[in-house]
Amino acid sequence: MKRIALLGMPNTGKSTLFNRISGASARVGNWPGITVDLMSAKILIGGHIAELIDLPGIYDLHGFSEDEQVVRRFLSNNAVDLVIVLLNSSQIDRQLSLVLQIKKLNIPSVLALNMADEAKQSGITIDTESLAKAMHLPVLSISAKYGDGLPKALQAATQIINQNQTATDPKVISQLLQEDHQIEHEMEDLIQRHVQIPTTFTNNTTDKIDKILLHKWFGLPIFFVAMFILFQFIFTVGKPLQDGLAWALSLFRSGLLEPIFASSPAWFSGLMLDGVYNGVATVAAFVPIIVLFFLVMSMVEDSGYLSRAAFLMDSLMAKMGLDGRGFVMMLMGFGCNVPALMGTRIMRSRPMRLLTMLVIPLSLCSARLQVFIFIITALFTAKHAPLVLFTLYVMSFLTMFLTAILFQGQYKNTEPFILELPPYRFPTLRQIVLRGWHEVKHFLVRASKFIVIGVVMVWALTNFPSNVPAASAGTYAGQIGALFAPILDPLGINNQLAIALIFGFVAKEIVVGALAVIYGMQGDALMVHMATQIDWVQAMSFMLFTLIYTPCLSTIATLKSEAKSSAFMWLSIAWSLGLAWVVSFVFYQGARWLGY
Amino acid sequence: MQLLSQLKIGQNATITAIEADEYLFHRLSALGFRVGKPLSIIRRANFNGPLHVRLGTTDVILRDSEATRIRINAEI
Numbered sequence A: 001m002k003r004i005a006l007l008g009m010p011n012t013g014k015s016t017l018f019n020r021i022s023g024a025s026a027r028v029g030n031w032p033g034i035t036v037d038l039m040s041a042k043i044l045i046g047g048h049i050a051e052l053i054d055l056p057g058i059y060d061l062h063g064f065s066e067d068e069q070v071v072r073r074f075l076s077n078n079a080v081d082l083v084i085v086l087l088n089s090s091q092i093d094r095q096l097s098l099v100l101q102i103k104k105l106n107i108p109s110v111l112a113l114n115m116a117d118e119a120k121q122s123g124i125t126i127d128t129e130s131l132a133k134a135m136h137l138p139v140l141s142i143s144a145k146y147g148d149g150l151p152k153a154l155q156a157a158t159q160i161i162n163q164n165q166t167a168t169d170p171k172v173i174s175q176l177l178q179e180d181h182q183i184e185h186e187m188e189d190l191i192q193r194h195v196q197i198p199t200t201f202t203n204n205t206t207d208k209i210d211k212i213l214l215h216k217w218f219g220l221p222i223f224f225v226a227m228f229i230l231f232q233f234i235f236t237v238g239k240p241l242q243d244g245l246a247w248a249l250s251l252f253r254s255g256l257l258e259p260i261f262a263s264s265p266a267w268f269s270g271l272m273l274d275g276v277y278n279g280v281a282t283v284a285a286f287v288p289i290i291v292l293f294f295l296v297m298s299m300v301e302d303s304g305y306l307s308r309a310a311f312l313m314d315s316l317m318a319k320m321g322l323d324g325r326g327f328v329m330m331l332m333g334f335g336c337n338v339p340a341l342m343g344t345r346i347m348r349s350r351p352m353r354l355l356t357m358l359v360i361p362l363s364l365c366s367a368r369l370q371v372f373i374f375i376i377t378a379l380f381t382a383k384h385a386p387l388v389l390f391t392l393y394v395m396s397f398l399t400m401f402l403t404a405i406l407f408q409g410q411y412k413n414t415e416p417f418i419l420e421l422p423p424y425r426f427p428t429l430r431q432i433v434l435r436g437w438h439e440v441k442h443f444l445v446r447a448s449k450f451i452v453i454g455v456v457m458v459w460a461l462t463n464f465p466s467n468v469p470a471a472s473a474g475t476y477a478g479q480i481g482a483l484f485a486p487i488l489d490p491l492g493i494n495n496q497l498a499i500a501l502i503f504g505f506v507a508k509e510i511v512v513g514a515l516a517v518i519y520g521m522q523g524d525a526l527m528v529h530m531a532t533q534i535d536w537v538q539a540m541s542f543m544l545f546t547l548i549y550t551p552c553l554s555t556i557a558t559l560k561s562e563a564k565s566s567a568f569m570w571l572s573i574a575w576s577l578g579l580a581w582v583v584s585f586v587f588y589q590g591a592r593w594l595g596y
Numbered sequence B: 001m002q003l004l005s006q007l008k009i010g011q012n013a014t015i016t017a018i019e020a021d022e023y024l025f026h027r028l029s030a031l032g033f034r035v036g037k038p039l040s041i042i043r044r045a046n047f048n049g050p051l052h053v054r055l056g057t058t059d060v061i062l063r064d065s066e067a068t069r070i071r072i073n074a075e076i
Helices: A012-022 A064-077 A087-102 A114-121 A128-135 A150-162 A172-179 A184-194 A204-213 A217-259 A266-286 A287-303 A303-319 A324-333 A337-346 A350-362 A366-379 A384-408 A429-463 A477-489 A495-504 A509-519 A521-533 A536-548 A553-563 A564-592 B022-030
Strands: A001-006 A027-029 A037-046 A048-054 A082-088 A110-116 A137-143 A417-420 B012-018 B040-043 B051-055 B057-063 B069-073
Touching: A001 A012, A001 A087, A001 A150, A012 A150, A012 A429, A012 B022, A037 A150, A037 A384, A064 A337, A082 A087, A082 A150, A087 A110, A087 A114, A087 A184, A110 A128, A110 A150, A128 A137, A128 A184, A128 A217, A137 A150, A150 A477, A172 A564, A184 A495, A204 A217, A204 A303, A217 A266, A217 A287, A217 A303, A217 A384, A217 A521, A266 A324, A266 A429, A266 A509, A287 A303, A287 A366, A287 A429, A303 A324, A303 A350, A303 A417, A303 B057, A324 A337, A324 A350, A324 A509, A337 A350, A337 A553, A350 A384, A350 A553, A350 A564, A366 A384, A366 A509, A366 A521, A366 A536, A384 A536, A384 A564, A417 B022, A429 A477, A429 A509, A477 A495, A477 A536, A477 A564, A495 A509, A495 A536, A509 A521, A536 A564, A553 A564, B012 B022
Parallel strands: A001 A048, A001 A082, A082 A110, A110 A137
Antiparallel strands: A027 A037, A037 A048, A417 B057, B012 B040, B012 B069, B040 B051, B051 B057
């Protein structure tokens, strides 16, 4: 099978192009020579099935960041038949270096110039035909966003693939990679001959928006208000959808599943209905909100606002030994901690990377969000709900800041802070949906695996030994709960909640499902029942603990592999557990002392 | 000749020298910081935060500590 790699600098629309070519078929895979997972997809090109690999966005094939090393190791361990290099047309004057570097490796390549419309608006004209002749490779203008010019580019790629050249031996490439060629002059020469760039350049729309969003005093408040409104939006739109789905799921149970299992043994129908179905259905009801969250987040990410957030937050982050990029990773962590941890690879300084990685697991990820939405809906009025959730987000930030401040002495930073500020781009609906779909698929695969295993275990623990009433103090779950009672009682966390917390260590996706199994109810009935079991102070204490303690096993595993240190992993676990206990203790005892 | 960090907001200048270690030099040059290139400062974040610099078609943000590595000739 032919192998095609997609390469480009950050912010050139590489993922957009990858998503457009691969549709929804992309998957994550391992590659020889690198420890990182890369996205790849099988595509049909000129009658062949080829594998398209999305390499990380890099500035320089000879650079020193981890992503740059990943690309080098990939190329020197895997034979590649074709590299599609994607550049941003308006920045061709500096980005051309990347394709020249690839050319020096003798890998067949196609140059795709993205965002031709933006370049045209700013008066840049590129003579693609003469540039192609001068560089001896196909050069094509495309729009990854709208798909213009894509068929031609793929046709050019097909021609190269069909020439059936034997791919350059990776060993040779690895040798070639060691030489740092001087391509400065070559690049300037090419630009001068084939590209016209006006001397003054302004993107008026972006400038106007920046005047407001990067305003000296209003910039930060606007940012936080914007985030608050987005969360408010997710809640308002998602809640009715969630209610509808929950209603349909319980109807499915009473109408179809209960009659089917009526004749099977009691333990089996218990396992299937009270265990698997209740657990999975309770979690499934949250899918609409998770989907909305990912759609909104991918929109914010693609718009270019996140690097503005880095600009606004950098001076504050510097005081905590982090930088603006760390703040962006923290925000990414609100989707899922795992990609955020992997995103820290752009940092070269190990101390700063470790400090950022210590902070990220404290960001309120979508799996925790699901637990909070459930508890908040059960115990707080609709009027208070957004406020409680917002408080939890604020707490998430506060614990992150506290951690960074306390540990910054241990992890001294030496890394320069330079970041590109891309113009604002409004992603198309297709872009948002495709990105969102990838994230959601990822989430569902991970969640469903954990949830089914998790809820079955919870069901077993709460139903055995079989001679005591289910979920009573005599079951294994009750015994485990009692074991932890001395530690968790001072936090107002009862035995049932303690079980949910223990399983939440594996994945937060399980927590709500576990509660459904522990109480033997689902949906509204479970919420009403929980409201009679615990008061709001206990609920808040439980949520604070859930927020701060270890997010999930995947995060732990990622943390260990990214930091390449078990000691660091244990430090992270111990710190988050300790902090969670202290915060919940102070809150619970404080609230009780105040008479709540 | 002065340092990029001393340039006033709105003022134009030309890069005359970059004094940085290999890593920083690579990164700067990949983003378009090269001797002879014109640039200007668009804004500066509060509390001595990063500078927002425009180089040709690229907007870049960087801290003071990096901006002191870049020598410039300011237009009068």
